[in-house]
Amino acid sequence: MLSILAVDDSASxxxxxxxxxxxxxxxxxxxxxxxxxFEKAQTHAIDLVLTDQNMPRLDGLGLTRKLREHPKFKTTxxxxxxxxxxxxxxxxxxxxxxxxxxxxxxDPGRLIEVIQKVIR
Amino acid sequence: MGEMMNEGQALGGNIDLTQFYQIxxxxxxxxxxQMEQMLLALDVEAADDEELNAIFxxxxxxxxxxxxxxxxxxxxxxxxxxxxxxxxxxxELQPTPPMVDVLLESSDALKILLxxxxxxxxxxxxxxxxxxxxYALAHGQAPAAAAPAxxxxxxxxxxxxxxxxxxxxxxxxxxxxxxxxxRADGQRQLEIHIGPMTNPAQADSIAExxxxxxxxxxxxxxxCDQEDHRVYQVITTSTDGDLMDLFTFHVNKExxxxxxxxxxxxxxxxxxxxxxxxxxxxGEGSDFGFFDDAPGTPGSPAPASVAAEPVEPSxxxxxxxxxxxxxxxxxxxxxxxxxxxxxxxxxxxxxxxxxxxxKVDQLINLVGELVITQAMLAQKSRELDVTxxxxxxxxxxDLDRNTRDLQEAVMSIRMIPMSVVFNxxxxxxxxxxxxxxxxxELITHGEATELDKGLIEKITDPLTHLIRNSCDxxxxxxxxxxxxxxxxxxxxxxSASHQGGSILIEVRDDGxxxxxxxxxTKAREKGIDAPDSLTDAEVWSLxxxxxxxxxxxxxxxxxxxxxxxxxxxNIASLGGTVEIDSAEGYGMxxxxxxxxxxxxxxxxxxxxxxxxxxxPLSSVIESFQxxxxxxxxxxxxxQLVKVREEYMPVIELxxxxxxxxxxxxxxxxxxxVVESEGSRVALMVDELLGQQQVVIKNLETNYRxxxxxxxxxxxxxxxxxxxxxTSGLVRRSRH
Numbered sequence: 001m002l003s004i005l006a007v008d009d010s011a012s013x014x015x016x017x018x019x020x021x022x023x024x025x026x027x028x029x030x031x032x033x034x035x036x037x038f039e040k041a042q043t044h045a046i047d048l049v050l051t052d053q054n055m056p057r058l059d060g061l062g063l064t065r066k067l068r069e070h071p072k073f074k075t076t077x078x079x080x081x082x083x084x085x086x087x088x089x090x091x092x093x094x095x096x097x098x099x100x101x102x103x104x105x106x107d108p109g110r111l112i113e114v115i116q117k118v119i120r
Numbered sequence: 121m122g123e124m125m126n127e128g129q130a131l132g133g134n135i136d137l138t139q140f141y142q143i144x145x146x147x148x149x150x151x152x153x154q155m156e157q158m159l160l161a162l163d164v165e166a167a168d169d170e171e172l173n174a175i176f177x178x179x180x181x182x183x184x185x186x187x188x189x190x191x192x193x194x195x196x197x198x199x200x201x202x203x204x205x206x207x208x209x210x211x212e213l214q215p216t217p218p219m220v221d222v223l224l225e226s227s228d229a230l231k232i233l234l235x236x237x238x239x240x241x242x243x244x245x246x247x248x249x250x251x252x253x254x255y256a257l258a259h260g261q262a263p264a265a266a267a268p269a270x271x272x273x274x275x276x277x278x279x280x281x282x283x284x285x286x287x288x289x290x291x292x293x294x295x296x297x298x299x300x301x302x303r304a305d306g307q308r309q310l311e312i313h314i315g316p317m318t319n320p321a322q323a324d325s326i327a328e329x330x331x332x333x334x335x336x337x338x339x340x341x342x343x344c345d346q347e348d349h350r351v352y353q354v355i356t357t358s359t360d361g362d363l364m365d366l367f368t369f370h371v372n373k374e375x376x377x378x379x380x381x382x383x384x385x386x387x388x389x390x391x392x393x394x395x396x397x398x399x400x401x402x403g404e405g406s407d408f409g410f411f412d413d414a415p416g417t418p419g420s421p422a423p424a425s426v427a428a429e430p431v432e433p434s435x436x437x438x439x440x441x442x443x444x445x446x447x448x449x450x451x452x453x454x455x456x457x458x459x460x461x462x463x464x465x466x467x468x469x470x471x472x473x474x475x476x477x478x479k480v481d482q483l484i485n486l487v488g489e490l491v492i493t494q495a496m497l498a499q500k501s502r503e504l505d506v507t508x509x510x511x512x513x514x515x516x517x518d519l520d521r522n523t524r525d526l527q528e529a530v531m532s533i534r535m536i537p538m539s540v541v542f543n544x545x546x547x548x549x550x551x552x553x554x555x556x557x558x559x560x561e562l563i564t565h566g567e568a569t570e571l572d573k574g575l576i577e578k579i580t581d582p583l584t585h586l587i588r589n590s591c592d593x594x595x596x597x598x599x600x601x602x603x604x605x606x607x608x609x610x611x612x613x614x615s616a617s618h619q620g621g622s623i624l625i626e627v628r629d630d631g632x633x634x635x636x637x638x639x640x641t642k643a644r645e646k647g648i649d650a651p652d653s654l655t656d657a658e659v660w661s662l663x664x665x666x667x668x669x670x671x672x673x674x675x676x677x678x679x680x681x682x683x684x685x686x687x688x689x690n691i692a693s694l695g696g697t698v699e700i701d702s703a704e705g706y707g708m709x710x711x712x713x714x715x716x717x718x719x720x721x722x723x724x725x726x727x728x729x730x731x732x733x734x735x736p737l738s739s740v741i742e743s744f745q746x747x748x749x750x751x752x753x754x755x756x757x758x759q760l761v762k763v764r765e766e767y768m769p770v771i772e773l774x775x776x777x778x779x780x781x782x783x784x785x786x787x788x789x790x791x792x793v794v795e796s797e798g799s800r801v802a803l804m805v806d807e808l809l810g811q812q813q814v815v816i817k818n819l820e821t822n823y824r825x826x827x828x829x830x831x832x833x834x835x836x837x838x839x840x841x842x843x844x845x846t847s848g849l850v851r852r853s854r855h
Contacts, residue, residue, distance in 0.1 A: 010181045012144035013188065016137070048416075054180050068415070077416030079408075083184060086336070086366075087358040090409070099417050100410035103365075105187035105195075108137070114408045118416065 002119055003027045003044065007037040007051035007063065008081070017050065020108040021115070034058025038066050041073065048119055049078040050111075052104075053089075061096040068097035077118045081106075137189050141237075144185045146474070148194070148234055151178040152227050153543065159223055160546045164215045172209040175223075179205055182230070193247065194233050200251050201226050204258040213258070222253045224547065259331070307355055311342070312363075313377040315349030322371055323350040329366050330354070336366075365407075477573070480533050487523075487530045488720075488815035494523040495812070495836035527813075531720065534574070538616040538625070539567035541580050545587055545614060552591050559598050559608055560591055565615035571623050575714055578694055579625070582687045586627040586710050587612060589684075594631030594708060604705070606630065622696075622738060623716055628709040634660055634702035642668065660700040660708075664688045692847050695721075695736070695830070697796070721816060723833070723843065725809040726792060729779045732841040733805075734814055734833055739846040741793040741800060743808060748789070761791060761802050768793065769853035772804045776828060776849075777842075796847040803849070812836075816843060828852065 004026045008014045018028045029044045031037035033055040041049070049067065053060035060080045067073040077099040082089055084103075093101050102114050155178035158171055183198035201223055207213040229245035236242055314323045330339040337356030344351040356363065360378045367376050410417045501509075501516050542564045553560040571579070595601075595610030602608055613628040636659050643650035643662045650662065662668060666685040688698050695715045702708035715721055715738065723734035744763075751770055752760050759770040770791070774781060791802040814833035819826055819842075830845035 009177070010147060010185055012140050012147050012185045015143055016140045016188065019140075052184075054177055056174070056177060075415045083180070083187075087362045090362065090411075094411045094414060097415060098411065099414045100408060102408040104184050106407060110407065118410070 001027045002047040005046045005049045007031045009055040024112045034063035053082040064096040176205040200254040310354045311379040312352045492834045499836035535570035560610045563613045569616040590629035594629040625712045630707040633704045723814040726805040727807040734843040739794045743792040794846045796850040801853045
């Protein structure tokens with residue numbers, strides 16, 4: 001079973017994402033912000049990271065940068081959930097080492113579809 | 121979209137979003153509350169970055185959830201708030217009091233919107249004007265916001281201060297180039313054709329995008345001879361794909377044609393291929409995308425071959441040195457095997473757990489039953505022979521201890537901090553003081569003091585009233601205060617603390633205080649017997665008389681027909697007391713004392729003939745044996761007992777409750793003095809049985825209201841005992 005680290009400071013979003021992914025047969029590790037995610041990433045096997053951008057303590061881009069510095073996560077797909085699909089956001093995502101982005105709000109089915117495209 | 125949905129459903133099942141509504145509502149409520157507090161605490165002169173970020177995050181989080189779960193009105197309003205807050209946190213705008221005001225009002229409106237979505241019958245709030253006001257504040261005042269072209273990056277500064285409309289003057293055009301030009305020259309001049317549309321105004325939202333999104337570029341409407349079409353000229357550094365992403369939020373993809381005026385290719389660009397080549401995006405839809413050379417990208421070669429690939433960035437990836445390093449993974453690293461830790465991952469740690477109140481109440485009830493059963497066992501066990509039943513008795517002693525610990529632990533679940541109530545007051549006071557033209561500062565102490573949830577809910581209204589009173593009647597106008605040599609700002613101090621088995625909440629202000637003379641005059645006008653000999657405490661308590669108000673005129677703030685008498689009655693119904701203290705010219709203090717919980721109390725059990733009654737231990741002052749001859753009967757059969765040179769009314773419980781007395785041995789020989797609302801009475805009882813914790817069972821819900829009785833409990837022997845309402849008994853003795 002593939003493991004997804006789902007990072008969002010909003011409990012409702014976390015629950016929705018987690019429920020959706022679990023239903024699609026993924027194992028989900030939840031984290032409440034970038035810092036929490038980074039700590040959990042050390043102790044869990046993670047196949048994909050799905051992170052919100054705007055969070056306290058450490059944001060999605062920050063988490064991405066930190067994970068990329070870590071040998072274990074050099075190639076792990078990291079998707080950033082963001083409310084803005086601006087060019088700047090994309091450039092920032094790319095610079096941080098993200099694999100891609102998904103614009104919020106999204107439909108649960110759409111989320112799985114995008115993840116399936118990454119994990120094959 | 122249709123096929124995407126199908127795939128999603130096949131994979132994830134048809135997901136019903138309504139199941140997340142409740143958690144969203146709770147979360148949104150928390151976010152709003154937090155935002156409100158932070159807005160109130162915000163120093164507009166010197167706003168802290170972290171504060172602004174945190175406020176922004178609250179709006180952002182609500183917006184994200186609302187959009188996801190389909191609450192469009194909430195999403196719309198929070199979107200506007202977020203835009204304004206975004207500009208504040210980026211220092212494109214300076215926070216101003218009007219901004220704080222409109223954000224607070226919006227937060228009120230959001231509460232109503234959310235309440236409506238939860239099915240509560242409330243009138244819809246007026247959000248259109250709020251949206252307009254926020255928009256005006258976000259766009260009308262700041263130089264950076266007014267002109268669409270300049271980016272926030274300080275390097276490119278020189279913001280155009282002119283309050284330019286949507287269409288920017290070409291002068292401002294070069295600014296974005298330096299910041300994030302994907303190519304050497306960066307700027308592209310495009311023509312965008314949109315149509316045919318039944319409602320061409322739809323396209324205006326696209327023009328607005330350029331106004332809203334800093335650095336997106338400039339847009340100018342071009343004349344167009346087709347009624348149902350719009351044509352714009354756009355100068356931007358964004359790729360066609362990015363523009364399409366944005367535009368398709370408002371207009372169908374099929375209706376948009378982007379023509380690159382610089383490129384020799386005059387043909388309409390099909391968005392998808394253009395995007396693929398333009399931004400280094402490996403694959404994308406309108407709402408997602410992958411970077412083509414990013415780690416983990418679908419279709420990117422296996423790590424080893426990635427390392428072998430030339431790692432120079434694609435032409436457009438200029439500002440991204442990081443992925444270069446990233447693209448050289450240690451050869452050994454592949455995707456970690458999931459099986460290793462998969463089983464151990466069940467922990468989704470969270471420090472709190474949301475449980476419905478009814479579950480907690482059920483738990484408390486069960487523990488209450490357990491306490492009673494335990495008491496019953498303890499009582500029975502006293503008859504047992506210690507030598508023969510040592511193990512059993514030891515077990516019962518353990519049971520006793522464990523039951524008490526369990527009870528305490530369970531009760532603590534229902535305890536919530538006073539901050540829940542206190543937090544609403546800064547906002548209320550701010551509005552109120554503003555309305556009255558007064559300056560008031562609220563200081564709170566002991567927000568962490570915990571109180572039973574049921575009590576917290578019931579104490580909110582009385583406290584609100586007390587604070588309104590302090591602000592309205594207590595604190596003077598700024599000029600008056602200065603004239604009296606006081607500070608311009610009045611101070612209201614709200615504090616909570618534990619005192620023994622009760623909680624003490626105090627509302628104190630440094631206003632004009634109560635006037636003894638005025639109160640006495642007023643009381644006499646109202647026909648209340650108020651001799652000059654009354655003590656200060658007695659004079660102050662006159663304001664608890666029904667219909668008594670000390671302000672010369674009734675204002676729309678405090679004078680709402682709810683007087684101090686109601687406050688007092690409400691607090692008394694919670695088993696609490698109110699005390700007033702005041703010094704004229706210096707302020708007043710109202711102390712509210714409440715039991716910690718409504719479910720359990722320390723009681724003293726007394727016997728009257730064959731009946732057992734419980735007295736709240738908190739109201740028992742003393743008890744003593746008397747000689748029946750010390751009781752004097754005065755007019756109308758009232759009885760008084762002389763205690764240390766003071767006469768005290770006597771209440772014969774057996775008469776009040778018509779207790780049958782079979783063995784005729786005159787009157788009860790023991791007096792228990794109880795105090796309530798500053799007065800004392802002596803209750804005549806036959807025997808003091810002891811002190812114990814009792815589980816309070818509500819009589820009203822199980823039977824009906826009984827005078828002089830506040831509840832009932834089940835004793836260790838299984839008998840029911842009534843808990844006496846001491847304040848009712850004291851009041852009775854007065855009449």
